Amino acid sequence: MERKYEFSWDLLGDIEEGRPHMGNTTRVEVYRLMQFTFRDIIEKHVGWEKTNEIFYDAGQLAGKEFYFHMLEKTDDLNQFINQLQDVLKELGMGILRIEEADMEKGELTLTMSEDLDCSGLPETGYEICTYDEGFISALLESFAGIPFIVKEIDCWCTGDRTCRFSAKAKNEGNQSEK
Amino acid sequence: MISDEARLLLDYLEVQLYDVKTKQDIPTSLANDVGFLQLDKTMKIIRAAVVELGNGNLSYQINGKGYVLGSLKSLQASLRNLTWKTKAIAAGDFSQSVHCLGDFSDSFNSMTKKLEISIHEIKEIQEHFEMIFDTIPDMTIISNIEDGTVSAYNQAFLETMKFTKEELENKTILITDYCNDLDEHARFIERLMKDSFIKNAEINFHGKSDQIITGLVSSRIIKIKGVPHTLSVIRDITELKVIEKKLRESEELHRLLADNAADVIWTMGLDGKFTYISPSVEKLRGYTVAEVLAQSPEEVLCPSSLIHLQKGLENASQLIQNNLPFKVFRGELEQPCKNGTTVWTEATVSGIYSEDGSFIGMLGVTRDISDRKIMEDEIVRLSVTDKLTQSYNRLKLDETMEEQIQLAKIATVPFSILILDIDHFKRVNDNYGHQVGDQVLVELVAILQNHVRSDDVVGRWGGEEFLIILPNTGLEGSVGLAEKLLSLVGANIFTRAGRVTISIGVAAYQGDLSQESIVSRADSALYLAKKNGRNRVEYLK
Numbered sequence A: 001m002e003r004k005y006e007f008s009w010d011l012l013g014d015i016e017e018g019r020p021h022m023g024n025t026t027r028v029e030v031y032r033l034m035q036f037t038f039r040d041i042i043e044k045h046v047g048w049e050k051t052n053e054i055f056y057d058a059g060q061l062a063g064k065e066f067y068f069h070m071l072e073k074t075d076d077l078n079q080f081i082n083q084l085q086d087v088l089k090e091l092g093m094g095i096l097r098i099e100e101a102d103m104e105k106g107e108l109t110l111t112m113s114e115d116l117d118c119s120g121l122p123e124t125g126y127e128i129c130t131y132d133e134g135f136i137s138a139l140l141e142s143f144a145g146i147p148f149i150v151k152e153i154d155c156w157c158t159g160d161r162t163c164r165f166s167a168k169a170k171n172e173g174n175q176s177e178k
Numbered sequence B: 001m002i003s004d005e006a007r008l009l010l011d012y013l014e015v016q017l018y019d020v021k022t023k024q025d026i027p028t029s030l031a032n033d034v035g036f037l038q039l040d041k042t043m044k045i046i047r048a049a050v051v052e053l054g055n056g057n058l059s060y061q062i063n064g065k066g067y068v069l070g071s072l073k074s075l076q077a078s079l080r081n082l083t084w085k086t087k088a089i090a091a092g093d094f095s096q097s098v099h100c101l102g103d104f105s106d107s108f109n110s111m112t113k114k115l116e117i118s119i120h121e122i123k124e125i126q127e128h129f130e131m132i133f134d135t136i137p138d139m140t141i142i143s144n145i146e147d148g149t150v151s152a153y154n155q156a157f158l159e160t161m162k163f164t165k166e167e168l169e170n171k172t173i174l175i176t177d178y179c180n181d182l183d184e185h186a187r188f189i190e191r192l193m194k195d196s197f198i199k200n201a202e203i204n205f206h207g208k209s210d211q212i213i214t215g216l217v218s219s220r221i222i223k224i225k226g227v228p229h230t231l232s233v234i235r236d237i238t239e240l241k242v243i244e245k246k247l248r249e250s251e252e253l254h255r256l257l258a259d260n261a262a263d264v265i266w267t268m269g270l271d272g273k274f275t276y277i278s279p280s281v282e283k284l285r286g287y288t289v290a291e292v293l294a295q296s297p298e299e300v301l302c303p304s305s306l307i308h309l310q311k312g313l314e315n316a317s318q319l320i321q322n323n324l325p326f327k328v329f330r331g332e333l334e335q336p337c338k339n340g341t342t343v344w345t346e347a348t349v350s351g352i353y354s355e356d357g358s359f360i361g362m363l364g365v366t367r368d369i370s371d372r373k374i375m376e377d378e379i380v381r382l383s384v385t386d387k388l389t390q391s392y393n394r395l396k397l398d399e400t401m402e403e404q405i406q407l408a409k410i411a412t413v414p415f416s417i418l419i420l421d422i423d424h425f426k427r428v429n430d431n432y433g434h435q436v437g438d439q440v441l442v443e444l445v446a447i448l449q450n451h452v453r454s455d456d457v458v459g460r461w462g463g464e465e466f467l468i469i470l471p472n473t474g475l476e477g478s479v480g481l482a483e484k485l486l487s488l489v490g491a492n493i494f495t496r497a498g499r500v501t502i503s504i505g506v507a508a509y510q511g512d513l514s515q516e517s518i519v520s521r522a523d524s525a526l527y528l529a530k531k532n533g534r535n536r537v538e539y540l541k
Helices: A028-046 A048-070 A077-090 A130-144 B004-018 B034-054 B067-090 B103-135 B155-161 B182-195 B238-260 B280-285 B289-293 B303-321 B370-383 B394-411 B425-432 B434-450 B475-491 B515-531
Strands: A095-102 A107-113 A148-154 A163-169 B139-144 B150-153 B197-206 B212-224 B227-236 B264-268 B274-277 B329-336 B342-353 B359-368 B415-422 B457-462 B465-471 B502-508 B537-539
Touching (some): A028 A048, A048 A130, A077 A130, A130 A148, A130 A163, B004 B034, B034 B067, B067 B103, B139 B155, B139 B212, B155 B227, B182 B197, B182 B212, B212 B238, B264 B280, B264 B342, B274 B289, B280 B289, B280 B329, B280 B342, B280 B359, B303 B329, B303 B342, B342 B370, B394 B415, B394 B457, B394 B465, B394 B515, B415 B425, B415 B434, B415 B475, B415 B515, B425 B434, B434 B457, B434 B465, B434 B475, B465 B475, B475 B502, B475 B537, B502 B515, B515 B537
Antiparallel strands (some): A095 A107, A107 A163, B139 B150, B139 B227, B264 B274, B264 B359, B342 B359, B415 B465, B457 B465
């Protein structure tokens, strides 16, 4: 398949150079405008389920690149979480918190408050943060070196006040869950 | 007024909200209402979730949707995150902080900071303690009082006990395994339990090689996790004990030698007071050791010798003050004895220094030299005595005359000499033999010595010639004495020889520069006496 926009960090461009007056920030609405128009058109083309897959995968790619370019490598879970919390907060992406973490079992419960994707959205009755799911799974995989399946269990869109994610290390037994 | 149905609904809701037990049926009119049933379900979930959260059950699974449930979930998420952070802090990650719980966040973060500082301080203290513990040069151990298990030991312990670190790693060490006397150890623990602290108790134990180690143990009871332990610092004094024993033996040996030596051995400080004196002093001076130790320098030495001691002490003090070595002193001293006599001694005094080179005192050996002194006096006497007559010899006469000349020159004190010769002495020898002649000489000397002053010097000048030196005597006095002697000799009946006469030449000092000059004048006077008929006194003016 011919590729024209295979992702690389360089595609984000030199923002300082390119936006000397506007700077590198924009409003959340703009981000959501782009995401939900994407979601709308893609859904029309490939359906709801496939769209979720695409967003999950896109989130994974973003998470992987994000880890590589924005975080410093560490083997310590606390240090990793601290860094991630700081960067996510600094970039206005959300407030990450850990509820439970058992790395031996490969199980984590995380929450993302004031989430960039969904906080303040109208209740739709179903979880919408599939991009976040992929994003978080790639971050955990990059940190731990093993793949993770991340599932949103509570979402603003289902009436909750914070997005809650359940992450489980992927093994042969649960590979089919994705 | 409300309808009965509404009243039933209100009763039902009140029970749900206010009562502990909720056995209240849904009002019949609403029992099949889907909307009410959904609401009722959510209300019951909220009630259950609030109860669980209120009881502290943070893992309670809150199912259901909606704003209130979502907020409860958010609260649950915050509390669970708080739990996670607290665990992380408990594990030592002080980078954790809370930001979403209002005033609590500040309090929590402040507590975390204080905890971090405290833990840091405790760690520093622990590190310092461990460093000190490990570098204490004495063996230091912490052991459980109950079972004797050693929970900590330092490098000195390994070195003294001859263990390597690897040998003791992951092994249970029981202090009792290394005690030589378990009863002694039990008594030690009993005493420690009673007093909480024991200082410098001497205990024998052994290390890996079974070699006995003597330790000076100081212990204190400490509590580790509530369990009483002993913190013990043990100074290895094994070598010290050996040295102490050797020193004691050596001291005993030296004291034995000192106590039994004929010489008097003593030590003295720079203040001139004895610090030790051997018992032989009693034999030397008649005083007991106690008496001598109490004596002042003036009581120890005769005045002429005391000057030596005072000067010696003065010199020694100066040398010590200037960090110069003590000069060994050797000299003859006269010491008073208890019976009123004196005894001549020879003392050799040297400095005593400690291992670090500091001056401690003086060590002296005093020897009785009375016999030697007598012998020396005898030698001196013999060297100036004529063997036959026991009067002074020519050597003594020469010395005395020289002294008188010098004295006369300086102090213009007059002196005179008599030279006398036995008349016709050859006849005595020829007629009676030399033995009789010798006897005449001896008897003549006796007459002369018995009739001169104590400071007059009578000596044999040669053959039958005698010379008498009369200090502080002018010509007139000396002529008078000569006449007297002439008369006495003439009146004496010599053994076997009978009557013997003498001739005397007198000369008084006249500013003579040498003895030859005065002797020559006396000789000339003697010649004149011989010439004028013998048995007479002549002098030259």
